[in-house]
Amino acid sequence: MKQNTTLFQMQILFLLYDLHFGGGGERVTVNLANSLINRGHNVTILSLASQKNDNIFAVDPRIKIDYLGTGNRFKQQWINKIYSLNALRDYFGMINEPTVALAIGAYPSLLLSLLPQRSTIKKVGCQHHAFSALNKYWSLLRRMFFNRLDLMVSLTEADRTKLKQVNPRVVVIPNAVSFYPVNKAKLENKIILAVGRVDQPKGFDLLIDAFARITTDIPGWKLRIVGDGPQKNELVRHIEQSGLSGNIEWLPPTNNIEQQYMQAAMLVSTSRTEGLPMIMLEAQACGLPVVSFDIETGPNEIITDGKDGFLVKPFDTKQMAHKIKLLCETQTLRTTFGENARQNALRFSPDKIIIMWERLFNQFSFN
Numbered sequence: 001m002k003q004n005t006t007l008f009q010m011q012i013l014f015l016l017y018d019l020h021f022g023g024g025g026e027r028v029t030v031n032l033a034n035s036l037i038n039r040g041h042n043v044t045i046l047s048l049a050s051q052k053n054d055n056i057f058a059v060d061p062r063i064k065i066d067y068l069g070t071g072n073r074f075k076q077q078w079i080n081k082i083y084s085l086n087a088l089r090d091y092f093g094m095i096n097e098p099t100v101a102l103a104i105g106a107y108p109s110l111l112l113s114l115l116p117q118r119s120t121i122k123k124v125g126c127q128h129h130a131f132s133a134l135n136k137y138w139s140l141l142r143r144m145f146f147n148r149l150d151l152m153v154s155l156t157e158a159d160r161t162k163l164k165q166v167n168p169r170v171v172v173i174p175n176a177v178s179f180y181p182v183n184k185a186k187l188e189n190k191i192i193l194a195v196g197r198v199d200q201p202k203g204f205d206l207l208i209d210a211f212a213r214i215t216t217d218i219p220g221w222k223l224r225i226v227g228d229g230p231q232k233n234e235l236v237r238h239i240e241q242s243g244l245s246g247n248i249e250w251l252p253p254t255n256n257i258e259q260q261y262m263q264a265a266m267l268v269s270t271s272r273t274e275g276l277p278m279i280m281l282e283a284q285a286c287g288l289p290v291v292s293f294d295i296e297t298g299p300n301e302i303i304t305d306g307k308d309g310f311l312v313k314p315f316d317t318k319q320m321a322h323k324i325k326l327l328c329e330t331q332t333l334r335t336t337f338g339e340n341a342r343q344n345a346l347r348f349s350p351d352k353i354i355i356m357w358e359r360l361f362n363q364f365s366f367n
Contacts, residue, residue: 010041010361011099015088015108018049019065022057022253023197024278025104025128028175030057035176035354037062046091048084048108057255066091085111095121098366102126102153106134110141113148122364126153130297131162133201133273142166151360155276158297171360174301176353177281177345184287184342185262187334190221192324193264193288195257195279196271198229203270203293205235206317208248210270213321215247218328223248226260261286265334266327270320274298284308284345289337291323308341 014029029045037043043063050069059065068091070084088111092101100122103112109125125146134142146152146166154160154172163170192211196202204225211223225248232250239248254260257279261267267283269292280290280302290309292299293316305311310323327334 008362010036011097012036012041012043012361013095013099013101014043014045014104015101015112016045016047016104017107019045019047019059019067020049020052020054024175024275027057027178027278028128029104030059031176031178031350032354032357033063034058034060035350036357039354039358048088048111081111085114088112089115092118092121100124100361100364104128106138106142109149109152110138110145113145117148120366122150122366123148124151124153124360125149125167127155127159127163127275129275130156130273130295131159132296133275150364153360156297156301158301159275173353173356173360174348175276175278175281176350177285177348178278179258179282180285180345180349181258181262183262184338185264187265187287187289187331187338189263189265190218190328191264192221192223192328193226193260193267193283194223194269195226195260195267196269198225198227198232198235200231201271201273202227202229203272203315204231205238206270206272206293206315206320207268208235208239208242208244210317210320210324211248212242212244213318214325214328215244217325221247221328224251224260224264225249226251226254226257228253257282258286261288264288266291266324268320268324269293269299270315270317271295271298272315276301281345281348284341287338287342289327289334289341291320291327293320302344304340304344308337308344 016029033043037060046066048068048070051067068087070087098120102124103109104126105128112123143166152163152167152170154163154170160170160172198204261283267288267290276298283290290303293314294300294311295314303309312320
């Protein structure tokens with residue numbers, strides 16, 4: 001890719017828990033880091049966890065990657081956190097050039113907020129999950145320490161007001177879509193796609209329940225789940241006990257998720273909580289209609305109900321099943337929604353989002 005140059009060059013440091021985790025936060029980090037290096041900035045990714053052999057997202061070789069290796073060194077998590085803070089303080093103590101540090105997620109943001117203030121380092125907490133997703137313990141820590149950050153970045157307008165309760169300096173910068181294929185999905189295969197980490201917040205149990213309501217009404221259709229996580233074995237047993245094994249297929253995480261979107265007829269999300277889901281942006285870029293619960297934040301800032309997908313009353317599996325069935329049975333509706341979705345995805349193009357980030361960097365002065 002040809003490198004673009006900017007009017008100013010910044011030192012950008014990304015701080016995250018585990019570069020190799022393979023979730024949405026890691027995907028956003030790598031995408032943004034790759035974009036910034038192509039704009040002429042100097043970029044480093046600092047991972048608290050140790051280096052692993054696999055990396056599901058492709059990092060530009062010009063980006064420096066450092067590992068503190070403090071994520072799970074000790075059995076007691078509180079010792080790991082203290083050790084991480086001390087190691088991070090030492091690491092930042094060696095930074096001499098003006099630097100913008102972007103912490104991805106609540107825990108890295110907390111660590112960043114606890115570091116000593118320095119005129120040469122601007123500390124920015126980037127919130128990956130919804131404001132309400134944190135438990136009481138983490139909410140208390142956020143309220144106590146996040147005002148020490150120079151700035152906070154919210155993914156959604158809905159969360160900006162809430163974040164201002166802990167830090168008045170908040171801007172909204174959404175995720176950028178990872179890719180925008182030349183061709184769009186044909187929407188002809190009878191595949192209902194779901195993607196994500198298989199844990200309680202992602203709500204795959206609700207998806208399976210919704211799909212079970214309509215399997216006999218939509219012959220030939222399959223639910224394809226791409227992902228792994230702590231709830232997978234439990235859900236696989238539930239699928240087998242419900243007699244749905246022939247209707248649901250499970251695939252491991254992949255570094256070519258675009259292929260899965262292109263093979264599907266729609267994307268369905270039954271998450272209980274979200275920030276601004278990358279999978280919805282990517283699916284729309286491929287021309288997929290999206291059906292999602294209208295949860296507190298995220299989907300309703302991407303999907304326009306009845307135009308490029310459906311927003312369903314939160315956790316209403318009966319209504320979710322109805323909307324999925326409607327799309328399964330109506331090719332023309334899928335096509336119309338898909339075309340509108342693809343157009344909507346342009347709002348989140350990397351070219352637009354990177355300018356928002358550079359405006360943020362440009363507002364900092366280093367004295």
